[in-house]
Amino acid sequence: MPEKTEKPATETEAATTTEERPRRRQARGERRIVQLLEAAARVFATTGYTAASTNAIAREAGVSPGTLYQFFPNKEAIAIELGSRLMHEMRQSYDEVLTPVTDDATPLEEVIAGTVDRFIEFNCRHPAFFVLMHGPDIPGRIAEEHDALHTTLVARVETILAPFAPEAPPAAVTRTAQMCVGIYKAGLELILAHEGDEREAYVQELKGALVRYLEPLMGTS
Helix, strand or coil, rough: CCCCCCCCCCCCCCHHHHHHHHHHHHHHHHHHHHHHHHHHHHHHHHHCCCCCCCCHHHHHCCHHHHHHHHHCCCHHHHHHHHHHHHCCCCCCCHHHHHHCCCCCCCCCCHHHHHHHHHHHHHHCCCCHHHHHHHHCCCHHHHHHHHHHHHHHHHHHHHHHHHHHCCCCCHHHHHHHHHHHHHHHHHHHHHHCCHCCCCCCCHHHHHHHHHHHHHHHHHCCC
């Protein structure tokens, strides 16, 4: 019985196979990067950026240090990539949440609650974000990106506050927005330091502090 011979691949089939291989390698590489970044996030959140090491991150990821170095040359590169991805996600939250209030009847408390809940949820889901953005020894590039993120946040808060204080000078609205962001960051540190019911209690305290601060300034009752 004659042996079957494989049909030679056409040029189109060969080209498709050649194109698929790099894509598969890229997909595997991206999965490995995500695995390493998720491990780094857990290590940074537990030990802080300064005390973290590439060996600890590799161990948390379940890979060898050599595998880690195939993707990142050092801890700083890992932190920069993780910080950039988290800041990108945070900017998306800004776009979705920090928009001007179109309904004049919307209570100030409702605006504050919706905004605070969204950002607290993000930070509780990504505790490494706070560590990287506020640590004493974070890489300079992260500090620069965080400063730009802070500027964007203040500007967005201004757009929310302006309709509540139509007669206030722009400089006053800017100062108020800066104070709101400062109060939020101080409250966030306390919130992340607690869990369960105690964390929720601090969330409510933060919302109350913002409402009490804004009520006289915004002329609301």
